[in-house]
Amino acid sequence: MKAKVHVMLKNGVLDPQGEAIRHALGSLGFDGVNGVRQGKVIELDLADGTDEATINQMCDKLLANTVIESYRVEVL
Amino acid sequence: MKAAVIVFPGSNCDRDMAVALKAAGADVTMVWHKDSALPDVDLVAVPGGFSFGDYLRCGAIAAQSPICKALISHVERGGYALGVCNGFQVLTETGLLPGALMRNAALKFVCKTSPLTVETSQSAFTEGYNAGDIVHFPIAHHDGNYTADAATLDALKGEDRIAFTYGDNPNGSVDDIAGVLSENRRVLGMMPHPERAVDAGHGGTDGQALFRGLIGQFVQA
Numbered sequence: 001m002k003a004k005v006h007v008m009l010k011n012g013v014l015d016p017q018g019e020a021i022r023h024a025l026g027s028l029g030f031d032g033v034n035g036v037r038q039g040k041v042i043e044l045d046l047a048d049g050t051d052e053a054t055i056n057q058m059c060d061k062l063l064a065n066t067v068i069e070s071y072r073v074e075v076l
Numbered sequence: 077m078k079a080a081v082i083v084f085p086g087s088n089c090d091r092d093m094a095v096a097l098k099a100a101g102a103d104v105t106m107v108w109h110k111d112s113a114l115p116d117v118d119l120v121a122v123p124g125g126f127s128f129g130d131y132l133r134c135g136a137i138a139a140q141s142p143i144c145k146a147l148i149s150h151v152e153r154g155g156y157a158l159g160v161c162n163g164f165q166v167l168t169e170t171g172l173l174p175g176a177l178m179r180n181a182a183l184k185f186v187c188k189t190s191p192l193t194v195e196t197s198q199s200a201f202t203e204g205y206n207a208g209d210i211v212h213f214p215i216a217h218h219d220g221n222y223t224a225d226a227a228t229l230d231a232l233k234g235e236d237r238i239a240f241t242y243g244d245n246p247n248g249s250v251d252d253i254a255g256v257l258s259e260n261r262r263v264l265g266m267m268p269h270p271e272r273a274v275d276a277g278h279g280g281t282d283g284q285a286l287f288r289g290l291i292g293q294f295v296q297a
Contacts, residue, residue: 013178013223014181016179016180016181016182016183016221016248017179017183020183061140062132062140063132065133065136065169065176067168067174067175067176067223067224067225068176068178068223
């Protein structure tokens with residue numbers, strides 16, 4: 001089985017990289033980009049039957065730093 | 077005083093840290109990240125560098141290494157720990173210090189000497205200074221933008237746990253925070269490098285008081 005983990009900075013945590021991307025889009029002529037948030041996607045190839053609670057533990061312990069990041073698990 | 081310096085793949089300030097500790101009178105042992113036990117030491121130093129290539133997040137992989145489990149036990153037993161630069165990132169990733177270090181606000185690697193204010197002399201690390209002293213330590217990092225939630229910041233301020241602040245906030249850190257102490261004041265994490273300011277050849281010796289003060293505690297005891 002496969003799962004995707006989406007890791008994003010929490011709302012309210014300033015994202016300097018997202019801001020830089022927003023400025024770059026503006027300078028390319030794309031108007032109306034009001035905000036950009038950059039995150040990461042981690043693809044996991046897991047033993048069949050791995051439960052979501054285990055994947056959440058992986059996220060809490062390593063894949064996300066929950067002080068500043070939130071995550072969403074998508075089982076494929 | 078006995079100290080251990082942890083070496084991760086990608087550490088590059090481990091030798092500087094050992095030299096600074098030895099110059100101040102400590103007996104220093106280097107320990108490898110795969111070691112699962114620490115020697116009998118008073119202080120564990122987590123040096124700067126780019127442990128594990130900064131993969132995933134700075135310090136995140138190092139924080140899961142066998143030696144960091146031993147580090148956590150050492151701190152839980154009341155042992156001292158000093159994390160500088162990548163070492164500070166490792167200490168926040170282990171949860172031994174609150175908050176997190178994010179990408180610098182200007183997105184650039186910053187390498188220069190930064191003026192810092194000593195915010196408290198109430199710790200083994202800072203008792204060699206007076207609160208309000210200005211010291212100059214080199215900084216060299218890409219991810220030193222300290223952040224913590226409002227409740228954590230209130231606790232840090234209320235408990236006098238902010239050790240150093242930047243005079244020139246080079247990275248966007250909240251409230252100019254450059255270094256913080258643990259609740260028991262025995263763990264210090266900071267982005268600037270005191271170990272790079274302990275010899276006249278470094279261009280400054282403001283860091284000597286940190287190492288001498290720390291080691292002096294054990295000489296008296």
